[in-house]
Amino acid sequence: MPRGSAPANPLSSLYGRAIEIDPSFPYFQNRSPDSIAQELKVHGYRVVYYVLTADSDVQPALIRAFHRHGMRVWYATFLNGVYSRKDLPAGWSAWRMVTRGDLEGHPVQDGFTRLCLNNPQYRVWKKQQIVKMLKTYPFDGVALMEPYWPEYPGPQSPEYGCFCASCQASFQKMFPGSPLPDILHPESPNAPNRNPALWQNWLTFRRASVIAFLNDLINGPGGIRAETPSKPVCVWTLALDVPNAAQQLADIYGLDAAAIAAQVRPDAICFETDWPDWSRPDLPPDYVKRYASLFNAVRQVAPQMPLIMQADIGSEPQDRRSIEWIRAFEKACADLGLQGTLLYAYSLGDATYHEPPKVVKVRVLPHRIQLVFTSCVGASSAGDTLHYTFSGGALEKAIVDGNRVTLLLKAPPPKGARCTLTLRFIANDPARLLFHDAPPAILQEQTLSFVWQEGLNVSLAQSTP
Structure with missing residues (x-):
């Protein structure tokens, strides 16, 4: 067993060599569910993350096909927003995040609707949706993707948030009488550079909000463990190759993987490669070695926590990865003692285009x-x-x-x-x-x-x- 690896886990068949699929992609259209499952099996995948941008698009026949071919299936759902609004209930627009772009009068239009982790109605709805999916369909577990605040590189990003009424109320509950920071006007007394104490409170609040959101979904009343105790939970966080990575991820996104492991206690943690890294055309396959400090921070508080590393293999043409790159990536992860690898997404890699x-x-x-x-x-x-x-x-x-x-x-x-x-x-x-x-x-x-x-x-x- 590699140094630092966790002991054998009864859920180990849910880890290992995994692949993400989004059945809304053209590659999976107009073909039988069995052909999809068989193709993934041909390439050695035994674990599938079934990404649903709208829960109503779920295909039970596809889940059954994966199971017939001996594969385990995670229900993978986004937490900080949606790509499709068709399942959202009436009144959902009150759940929107307020970002820097909104404050400046230039709302971000990038195809993703950001929803606030602190909005109580959104929390209730999202919890109910997850539980409903796990009770209705034979998923083997749930992967909670992207439970963070936007966005890299920080408050200068148009996507940076959130400054909605729910966040203001929650912030003032944590820090009574305190205004929200002013990220638009450098000369404001509430600007980060003019009021560093306020800014530190803000960063603390964002981290605490992520923990509270996850705790409510997973461990709260009516949550995943109360309603579907047999379904393991994998929480996603981010990995980024920057100096003092753990602190920067906490400050930019409100993500603290070690705190999530200790306080939320998921069944596994998946480190998603952040976009400044995965979009690099020259990214070496052993880049994961630069994330060792992030893995070790989790192991210090939860030594038996299974750790999974996610890599992008072709969301943009310049980061289309070859079979050789994928093999080297998987070997590097194994050398670090990780329990699983996950690729986004099947049909995006170089082999699909050129082999x-x-x-x-x-x-x-x-x-x-x-x-x-x-x-x-x-x-x-x-x-x-x-x-x-x-x-x-x-x-x-x-x-x-x-x-x-x-x-x-x-x-x-x-x-x-x-x-x-x-x-x-x-x-x-x-x-x-x-x-x-x-x-x-x-x-x-x-x-x-x-x-x-x-x-x-x-x-x-x-x-x-």
């Missing part, structure tokens, strides 16, 4: 052959029988389902017949990708050999990305 699809599994069924590829294939090539040559007889039709193709035979060969199937010029499906900046990746030729026997499953050698 040709390849058959890794053949299944023989009555009058048909099912092929499982490493990635989604394009219907114009994979759905055309002219791209296949089968020694056992004529092909009638090719049906594409994401990363799977089913070949229908006009007549099956005799039982026990030795067969070969050659594929030529099978392309991936660039239309499914987030960015359309790469030509199709094309499998030039692949020949498969097998004995015709209904029910036969042949797995071919496949390197794990």
Whole structure:
């Protein structure tokens, strides 16, 4: 066991090598849930973080498909806002954060609606939503993503907040008679540089608010542990490569991972790579070593706490990571004694753009052959029988389902017949990708050999990305 690693945990099957998916991405559209689960399994993932930008979009069939393929599934939900407002109830606009941009009369319009952690109505609603999802659907646990105040690099950011009425009331309850800091006017007596004591109170308040919010959701009346005690909770925090990182994360975001571990006591903590780091095109795969002090701070107060490291592998073209980069990242995390790795997100990495699809599994069924590829294939090539040559007889039709193709035979060969199937010029499906900046990746030729026997499953050698 690597130095600093936690003892064996009964929930260990929920950690390990994990992947995030957002089924609203084009890559997961117009295909069966089983094909999605099988594709992730092909690449060695056994844990899935099912990201829901709107809870009403949940697909129970997809959860069941993951379970059928032996995978554990986290319900992953954002805490400091929403990307989709369609599930919000009447009156939700009163929950909005007030940011620097709002104070300046220039509201931030970036597609994300920030909701205040101190708003009591939002807290009640969010707690009820999480509990409802865990009771209604067979998730194995809940991942509480991004429970922080915006935003890097600090009060100069247009997203910085929150200055709403709920925050003002909560701040004055903690510090009676105290005004909110003035971050707009440097000459104000309440500006951070003019009133450092007020500013320190503000930073203390922001940290305490994050802890109180998480404690209420997880440990409070009607919360996750009271209503769904069998569901483990993974709380997300941030990791950033800056001097005195723990202090800066606390000051900028109100995040104190060690305090969360000690006071909230989640079942696991996930360190999300902050955007100034993940967006670097030159980010080395062992960058996690620079976060060791953050991990150690948690271990000092909660030595058995499972720690997970999240990395972005392609949210922007310049940070698209290769298979080799991912392997090196996972090794670096293991060397640090972390219990799991998590990638955001499947379909964003370099291999999906540039690695040709390849058959890794053949299944023989009555009058048909099912092929499982490493990635989604394009219907114009994979759905055309002219791209296949089968020694056992004529092909009638090719049906594409994401990363799977089913070949229908006009007549099956005799039982026990030795067969070969050659594929030529099978392309991936660039239309499914987030960015359309790469030509199709094309499998030039692949020949498969097998004995015709209904029910036969042949797995071919496949390197794990």
